[in-house]
Amino acid sequence: MKLLSTLLKPKSALCASIVAAATLTSTANLQAETRWDMPLPYGDGTHQTQVARSFAEEINANAKGKLNIKVHSGGSLIKHPEIHRAVKSRQVQLGEVFIGRLGNNAPVFKLDNLPFLATDFDSAEKLYKASKPALEKALAKDSLKLLYTSPWPAQDLYSNKTVDSLADLKGLKMRSYSPTTSRLADLMGTTPVNIPFSDVAQAFTTNAIDAMITSPSTGVNGQSWDYISHFTTVHAWIPKNMVFVNNKVFKRLDKDLQQVILTAAANAEKKGWALGRKLAVEHTDMLKEKGMKVAEPTEKLQSELRTIGDTMLTEWLDEAGNDGKKIIEAYNAQ
Numbered sequence: 001m002k003l004l005s006t007l008l009k010p011k012s013a014l015c016a017s018i019v020a021a022a023t024l025t026s027t028a029n030l031q032a033e034t035r036w037d038m039p040l041p042y043g044d045g046t047h048q049t050q051v052a053r054s055f056a057e058e059i060n061a062n063a064k065g066k067l068n069i070k071v072h073s074g075g076s077l078i079k080h081p082e083i084h085r086a087v088k089s090r091q092v093q094l095g096e097v098f099i100g101r102l103g104n105n106a107p108v109f110k111l112d113n114l115p116f117l118a119t120d121f122d123s124a125e126k127l128y129k130a131s132k133p134a135l136e137k138a139l140a141k142d143s144l145k146l147l148y149t150s151p152w153p154a155q156d157l158y159s160n161k162t163v164d165s166l167a168d169l170k171g172l173k174m175r176s177y178s179p180t181t182s183r184l185a186d187l188m189g190t191t192p193v194n195i196p197f198s199d200v201a202q203a204f205t206t207n208a209i210d211a212m213i214t215s216p217s218t219g220v221n222g223q224s225w226d227y228i229s230h231f232t233t234v235h236a237w238i239p240k241n242m243v244f245v246n247n248k249v250f251k252r253l254d255k256d257l258q259q260v261i262l263t264a265a266a267n268a269e270k271k272g273w274a275l276g277r278k279l280a281v282e283h284t285d286m287l288k289e290k291g292m293k294v295a296e297p298t299e300k301l302q303s304e305l306r307t308i309g310d311t312m313l314t315e316w317l318d319e320a321g322n323d324g325k326k327i328i329e330a331y332n333a334q
Contacts, residue, residue, distance in 0.1 A: 033065065033068060034066060034067050034068070035067075035068050035069075035070060036067065036068070036069045036070070036092070036093035036094060036249075037069075037070050037072060037077060037092040037093065038052065038056060038069050038070065038071050038072065038092070038093070038094050038095060038096070038243075039072045039075070039076075039077040039078040039083050039086065039092055039095045039096070040052050040071060040072065040073045040074070040075075040095070040096045041074075041075055041079075041080035041083065041096060041097065041098065041241075042073065042074065042197070042221075043073055043074040043221070044073050044074070045221050046217065046221055047150075047217065047272070047275045047276070047279055048096070048150055048152075048241045048272070049071075049073045049074075050275075051150050051268050051271055051272045051275065052071060052073075052096055052243060052268070053071055053073075054267075054268060054271065055147075055148070055243065055264050055265065055267070055268035056069040056070075056071050058263075058264040058267060058268075059260055059261055059264045062260045062263075062264070063257060063260055066253075066254075066257055067253070067257060067260075069094075075198075077092070078091075078092065078095070080097065080098070080101065080196070081101070083095040083096065083097050084097050084101075084102060084105075084142075087144060087244060087245070087246050088142045088143065088144060088246070090246050090248070090249060093245060093246055093249045094147070094243065094244065094245035094246065094249075095243070095244070096241055096242065096243045097241065097242060097244075098177070098178070098239065098240075098241055099112040099113075099135075099149070099239065099240050099241065099242050100112050100113035100177070100178035100179075100180055100181070100239055101177070101178050103178050103179035103180055104179055105138065105142075106138040106141075107316060107319050107320035107323075107324055108131055108134040108135050108137075108138050108320070108323075108324075108327070109135075109138065110178075110179060110180045110316060110319075111127075111131055111316065111320075111324075111327065112131075112237075112239050112240055113178050113180035113181060113184075113237060113239055114180060114237060114309070114312055114313060114316055115155075115180075115184055115236040115237045115305070115308065115309045115312060116236060116237065116305055116306050116308070116309025116310075117237065117309060117313060118237060118238060118331075119154060119235045119236065119237060119238070120154070120235070120238070121151070121238060121273070121276065121277050121280075123238075124151060124237075124238035124240075125273065126331055126334040127331050128149060128240070129330075129334070130327050130328075130330035130331040130334065131327045131331075132146075134323060134327055135242075139244055140247070143246060143247045143248055144244045144245070144246060144247060145244060145245050145246075145247040145250055146242060146243075146244050147242075147243045147244055147245055147261070147262075147265035147268075148242070148243050148265040148266070148268045148269035148272065149240040149241065149242045149243075149269060149272070150240060150241050150242075150243075150268070150269065150271075150272025150273065150275070150276065151238050151239065151240045151241075151272065151273055151276040152215040152217060152218070152238065152239050152240070152241070152276060153215040153216050153217050153238070153276055153279055153280035153283060153284075154215065154233075154235040154236065154237065154238050154280060155213045155214055155215055155234075155235070155236040155237055155238070155239065156213065156214070156215070156216060156231060156232060156233050156234055156235065156236070156284075157211065157212075157213050157230075157231070157232040157234045157236075157297075158211060158212045158213070158214065158219060158224060158228045158230070158231055159172075159210065159211040159228070159229075159230045159232070160204075160210065160211075160228055160229050160230060161229070161230060162230060162293075162295075163211075163230065163232055163297075163301065164298045164300065164301060165298065165300045165301050165304060166188055166189055166301065166304045166305075167189075169188055169189060169190050169211060170189040170190070171189070171190070171191075172190045172191070172210035172211050173190065173191045173193050173207075173208065173209045173210045173211070174188065174190035174191065174192055174193065174209065174210070174211050174212060174213070175192075175193055175194075175195045175200065175203065175209045175211070175212035175213075175214070176192035176193060176194050176195075177194065177195070177196070177197075180312070181213065182194070183312060183315075184213070184236075184308065184312065187308045187311060187312070188308065190210075190211065193208060193209050195208065195209055195212075197214075197218060197222065200212065200218075200222055200224075201222060201223075201224075201226070201227055204227040204228060205227050213234070213236055215239075215280075215283075216231070216279070216280065216283035216284045216286075216287055217279050217280075217283045219231065219283070219287055219292075220283045220286050220287065223290075224287070224292070225287065225290035225291050225292050228292065229292060229293060230292065230293045230295070231284075231287050231288075231292045231293065231294045231295070232294075232295050232296070232297050232301070233284065233294065233295070233296050233297065234297045234301070234302070234305060236305070238276070241272075243265070243268070245261070313328075
């Protein structure tokens with residue numbers, strides 16, 4: 001029996017060593033394979049989602065196995081209205097939202113949807129540069145860190161009839177998707193109706209809405225030529241999506257991994273702005289090719305819309321106070 005015990009003891013010790021080693025290896029692997037979930041509001045066909053995927057892929061390729069970002073597009077994990085709260089509460093680690101949707105949280109988010117202030121990409125980049133510190137400050141209050149922004153092409157007018165002046169829109173139902181677009185619809189003499197992009201086609205076909213202001217890219221992605229006849233290039237503003245991360249989660253990463261994320265974010269922002277410029281032309285041409293009547297706004301319509309823009313800028317400055325005044329001064333100084 002003693003001999004048997006002696007013979008078995010080394011094997012038991014060996015087994016214990018194997019189990020211990022396996023446990024350590026498993027723990028190390030778990031620590032090495034940190035996974036982040038990244039909910040996106042739009043489908044895979046949009047350039048915003050394509051930019052976000054390239055951002056995640058670059059991080060995954062350069063993180064040396066320390067981090068893997070799983071992208072969930074089209075609201076498949078978390079719906080658009082809940083993404084900001086989900087990242088704030090650390091339900092997920094990072095996410096993307098349309099900036100204007102957060103207009104009720106802070107005035108700087110409304111600025112992104114302010115019409116007829118920055119109506120071309122050069123002006124939009126200047127406005128972003130002037131407002132970025134305030135944007136970062138507003139996000140920081142919710143323990144969020146801005147990673148990058150990506151613009152849409154300029155917002156244009158979709159309707160089922162020729163629009164030569166605001167009188168042609170009076171009484172119609174206008175799609176809205178943010179506090180600022182609701183106010184714009186009011187000032188245009190229309191009734192704002194909050195409709196998510198996924199429901200736009202049905203809303204037009206059932207007469208729930210009669211018109212909308214959105215980008216040519218949105219029109220192409222939604223095949224708007226199937227249910228809308230007219231497209232007027234009013235170039236109201238150039239809104240942006242933004243990707244942000246929970247700052248507490250970000251700070252837990254080592255410095256090298258943080259830099260991998262920041263580098264990928266800078267590359268994504270550069271790609272997003274270049275794509276926005278490119279698609280503004282390509283998608284407007286596609287709407288025309290598909291049979292929509294594409295027209296420039298009349299002088300009368302342009303004048304009426306500029307007046308609305310002045311009104312909304314005054315209202316925004318009243319709300320934003322001295323901080324808002326500094327942003328506009330910095331923008332004008334460029």
